[in-house]
Amino acid sequence: MTGMSSIVKTVTRWVSPFIFAFGIYIALTGHLTPGGGFPGGVIIAGCFILLTLAYGKETTFGLFNLESSAVTDSLAALAFLCMGFLGYVFGGGFFNNFIQSGFPGTSFRLLSGGNMPIINLAIGLKVGASLFAVFAYLALFRAIEED
Amino acid sequence: MLTYLLAFILFAVGLYSVINKRNLIKIIMGVIIMEHAVNAFLILVGYRMSGEAPIVEEGVSISEFLSTAVDPLPQALVITSIVISLGVVALMVGLAIRLYQHYGTFDITEIRKLRG
Amino acid sequence: MLPLFVAIPLGVGFLLPLIEEFRDRTRLFSLFVLLETGGLLALSLIKFGDKGIYRMGGWAPPFGINFVQDGLSSLILVVISGIAFVTTLFAITYMKEYENLGKFYGLFSLMLAGMYGVALTGDIFNMYVYLEVAAISSYALVGFNRGAEEIEASFKYLIMGAVGSVFILLGIALLYGSVGSLNIADISVKVSELPDDSFIVLSTALFIVGFGLKAAFIPFHSWLPDAHSSAPTPISAMLSGVLIKVLGIYALARLLFNGLNLPGIAPSILTWIGAGSMFIGGMLALGQKDLKRLLAYSSISQMGYITLAVGMGGILIGQGKPGIATLALMGGIFHLVNHATYKSLLFLFSGSVEKIFGSRDLSEIGGLNSVSPVSGAVGTIGTLSISGVPPFNGFWSKLVIVIAAIWGKLYPLAGIILFTSAITLAYYLKVQRQLFMGKSTGNVSESVKTSAGLYIPLLILAICCIGLGLLYLPEIRGIVLKPAALALQEGSEYTKLVLGL
Amino acid sequence: MVLIQVFLVFAIIAALVAVEAPSALSSIISLGAVGFGLSIAFLWLGAPDIAITQVVVEIVTLVILIRATIARGVTEIRGNESKTLLIGSLILFGLGSAFFANYLSDFPEFGKSAMETFSNPASQFYLKFGLDKAGGPNIVNDILLDFRAFDTLGEATVLFAAILGAITLLNRKVFVDSGEEKQ
Structure with a gap:
């Protein structure tokens, strides 16, 4: 798989950074607008899947390969768990929103969510990395099968 | 009542596919359809007539919001259940591919090595 | 302290695959998991007998998720931790030659986290989520050998498990639509306030089907023998020993007794499903030649005993005989503990037999007593316990269940229990005659015969099999089993504990 | 209200096509139609979060399924059901829907959460x-x-x-x- 025509490649090159940024935006502002970590993460994964389809897996895997997606996956999951633990340590219980109480009266802003944007970002990265890992594994598995 | 029943019919279509079809992909599709039906049912349960999305807008009073917003809890549950079903589907497809690699087919009748 | 039961295994489960990406250190992983399960066992023993709730994020019960510890969940925590610890001890030696141990132990820890979550949670949807965590990890673990049969068993298990989960979720949706709450204690209050509880019946039916698929009750059992015999041996021990109990009968009993206040005919349905599983599972086990498949069918049969006892407890509560109901529930819980120990023992034993002879087919192997006396003795203890021979623990729990059935004037059930016990004895006698006595066949692996890593966990479980008979003594029973039975029986206590009314 | 029912009926028809179609491509696309139809219904039901999530998940599911079948050269996925099971499941379906309809009449009315x-x-x-x-x-x-x-x-x-x-x-x-x- 070496990729598609140059039109597809050019369009993908222009569009994919925006898709990535859009995914991050959807994830970060989940507590303000519809969306959240999960759709954001899927959009991030979609960005990398698009790159893989357009450029072929050799090029894309140079950028973001299976090992790095597995590492991101684990690290983001651990970050999520750590937010729970920090709530346990600093707040009133596991997953207490301990940052939020530090910003009273800032409703409708990014900061007003306390630790929600952080958790959302962690979920977004986790979901993006794991879905990309599945896609990459399916692609690789087929390559092995054809040998 | 009729609306709920439609969700149940969707559920039944999925169940029919899981029980009757002899093809791994059709069985996976049946499970996906059943999960869709349950998600739709949960959202229907939380709906109130001419309700609005449960998102507070600036300048809207809390009492007005309370009288128009739909039930947010089922929606949170559905997001969780959608993610869970995506995980299940990923695992199912991975297993189906392994089976295809072993037997060269998605047809269950040719796969059955284990019986009873 | 309670969230640690979920948080620690989750952390380990996330961490091990991460470490594996950088460095594959099999021994390090095993010790890490051993430390984890040992720590959790210690924690569950320290916390044993405590009562209390933990509010997640500090939100009060009907609004947030809460963890509940009462007599029953204390006992279940000890059972999960104990079996997990022994299984890990066995896996250190048994899984040595496998690749990807970081992923194996990672999935193992996640499965553990899911089971702890189900055992502790007081929220019905949270129960579903953690049930899925445990179930999905177990689907992947069943296929860990990655042969054609293992993958097929895993797929079968996955499809039936997924259908079961969807039924449970539909039941939760109906329940939410009819009472507007997800907290088990709050549901119990609202159900008792409802003018008529007819649509609770619908949720109950869906729950029985859904959890029945997870617990492999008889019409829904077809995945279990494949899955439990295909899984790597330590996982078979976990699946048969604790997973089907926690995900199946424990969760169902929690919902029916503490959440739905035992609607109408549900206890008698449960009882007859239990009786059917017990009898048919036993009959099917009689015809098996593969040792692991025989053990798997026997698990279906033994789950039937537990289900029958729990259902019988429900019937007796409905008839207004609380004393005998407590006895029946105590019998069921006692049998659950006993089955966890001797079925894990037998599965681990079957793994060591497979290592010694290179086969599990009962017609090909034999003469274990002369080949490996330790293994033979341990296996004998396991088979005698499960078939209910007096000094061992299996006898006492069956005795309690039979006594409860006779005192409760449910004579047909007592008859079925006694008859099934005879069948159980018959097929384990067959195992004994062929496996322990018999003639020793060729190619016996010498290294396994002396491997301490495989025998120490077996010996621990064998000692438990003898020692757990002591739970029958009234003093010990009053501390361990009675609080667990009363936790199910007295729904108002549970509500009081959670909502603080 | 009628609109929601129309979308649900659309989803049911798409699901039937997905289950019965012998061609892999049309079957998978119909499955996508079930998800997209439901996500539009979710928008009408005041659930934009779910609609977004449903759409993105549907896309990923379709990509995974197509990767598993069509990219592998499998273009036909026939169901091959057996006649006895079909009759059995129809009886089961009849009993089940009677059971559901019986108890569902006690359920709170649609539109009252x-x-x-x-x-x-x-x-x-x-x-x-x-x-x-x-x-x-x-x-x-x-x-x-x-x-x-x-x-x-x-x-x-x-x-x-x-x-x-x-x-x-x-x-x-x-x-x-x-x-x-x-x-």
């Missing part, structure tokens, strides 16, 4: 205090990440376990020394 019918339900609390106590105007996300964050941890774990499992099962190397695939 549980939070209106019962006193002191959790949802009212979330709507009332979500903005102040959790800090986000999107109440669904407040529930997901604050009130019931522990559920979300479980959900992330499910995805993690599923992906870890899929990767483990797709990996061919089972034993350390042999390096051969177990057959």
Whole structure:
């Protein structure tokens, strides 16, 4: 798989950074607008899947390969768990929103969510990395099968 | 009542596919359809007539919001259940591919090595 | 302290695959998991007998998720931790030659986290989520050998498990639509306030089907023998020993007794499903030649005993005989503990037999007593316990269940229990005659015969099999089993504990 | 209300096509139609979060399914059902729907959510205090990440376990020394 025509490649090159940024935006502002970590993460994964389809897996895997997606996956999951633990340590219980109480009266802003944007970002990265890992594994598995 | 029943019919279509079809992909599709039906049912349960999305807008009073917003809890549950079903589907497809690699087919009748 | 039961295994489960990406250190992983399960066992023993709730994020019960510890969940925590610890001890030696141990132990820890979550949670949807965590990890673990049969068993298990989960979720949706709450204690209050509880019946039916698929009750059992015999041996021990109990009968009993206040005919349905599983599972086990498949069918049969006892407890509560109901529930819980120990023992034993002879087919192997006396003795203890021979623990729990059935004037059930016990004895006698006595066949692996890593966990479980008979003594029973039975029986206590009314 | 029913009927028809169509491509596309039809219905039902999530998940599911079948050269997926099972399942379906319809008539009417019918339900609390106590105007996300964050941890774990499992099962190397695939 070496990729598609140059039109597809050019369009993908222009569009994919925006898709990535859009995914991050959807994830970060989940507590303000519809969306959240999960759709954001899927959009991030979609960005990398698009790159893989357009450029072929050799090029894309140079950028973001299976090992790095597995590492991101684990690290983001651990970050999520750590937010729970920090709530346990600093707040009133596991997953207490301990940052939020530090910003009273800032409703409708990014900061007003306390630790929600952080958790959302962690979920977004986790979901993006794991879905990309599945896609990459399916692609690789087929390559092995054809040998 | 009729609306709920439609969700149940969707559920039944999925169940029919899981029980009757002899093809791994059709069985996976049946499970996906059943999960869709349950998600739709949960959202229907939380709906109130001419309700609005449960998102507070600036300048809207809390009492007005309370009288128009739909039930947010089922929606949170559905997001969780959608993610869970995506995980299940990923695992199912991975297993189906392994089976295809072993037997060269998605047809269950040719796969059955284990019986009873 | 309670969230640690979920948080620690989750952390380990996330961490091990991460470490594996950088460095594959099999021994390090095993010790890490051993430390984890040992720590959790210690924690569950320290916390044993405590009562209390933990509010997640500090939100009060009907609004947030809460963890509940009462007599029953204390006992279940000890059972999960104990079996997990022994299984890990066995896996250190048994899984040595496998690749990807970081992923194996990672999935193992996640499965553990899911089971702890189900055992502790007081929220019905949270129960579903953690049930899925445990179930999905177990689907992947069943296929860990990655042969054609293992993958097929895993797929079968996955499809039936997924259908079961969807039924449970539909039941939760109906329940939410009819009472507007997800907290088990709050549901119990609202159900008792409802003018008529007819649509609770619908949720109950869906729950029985859904959890029945997870617990492999008889019409829904077809995945279990494949899955439990295909899984790597330590996982078979976990699946048969604790997973089907926690995900199946424990969760169902929690919902029916503490959440739905035992609607109408549900206890008698449960009882007859239990009786059917017990009898048919036993009959099917009689015809098996593969040792692991025989053990798997026997698990279906033994789950039937537990289900029958729990259902019988429900019937007796409905008839207004609380004393005998407590006895029946105590019998069921006692049998659950006993089955966890001797079925894990037998599965681990079957793994060591497979290592010694290179086969599990009962017609090909034999003469274990002369080949490996330790293994033979341990296996004998396991088979005698499960078939209910007096000094061992299996006898006492069956005795309690039979006594409860006779005192409760449910004579047909007592008859079925006694008859099934005879069948159980018959097929384990067959195992004994062929496996322990018999003639020793060729190619016996010498290294396994002396491997301490495989025998120490077996010996621990064998000692438990003898020692757990002591739970029958009234003093010990009053501390361990009675609080667990009363936790199910007295729904108002549970509500009081959670909502603080 | 009628619109919602129309979308549900559309989803049912698409599901039937997905289940019965022999061609892999039309079957998978119909499955996508079920999801997209439902996501539009979710928009009408006041659930934009779910609609977005449903759409993106549907796309990923379709990509995975197409990767598994059509990209592998499998263009026909016939059901091959047996006649006895078909009759049995029709009887079962009849009994089941009679059972459902019987009990569903006692169920609260459509359009009256549980939070209106019962006193002191959790949802009212979330709507009332979500903005102040959790800090986000999107109440669904407040529930997901604050009130019931522990559920979300479980959900992330499910995805993690599923992906870890899929990767483990797709990996061919089972034993350390042999390096051969177990057959």
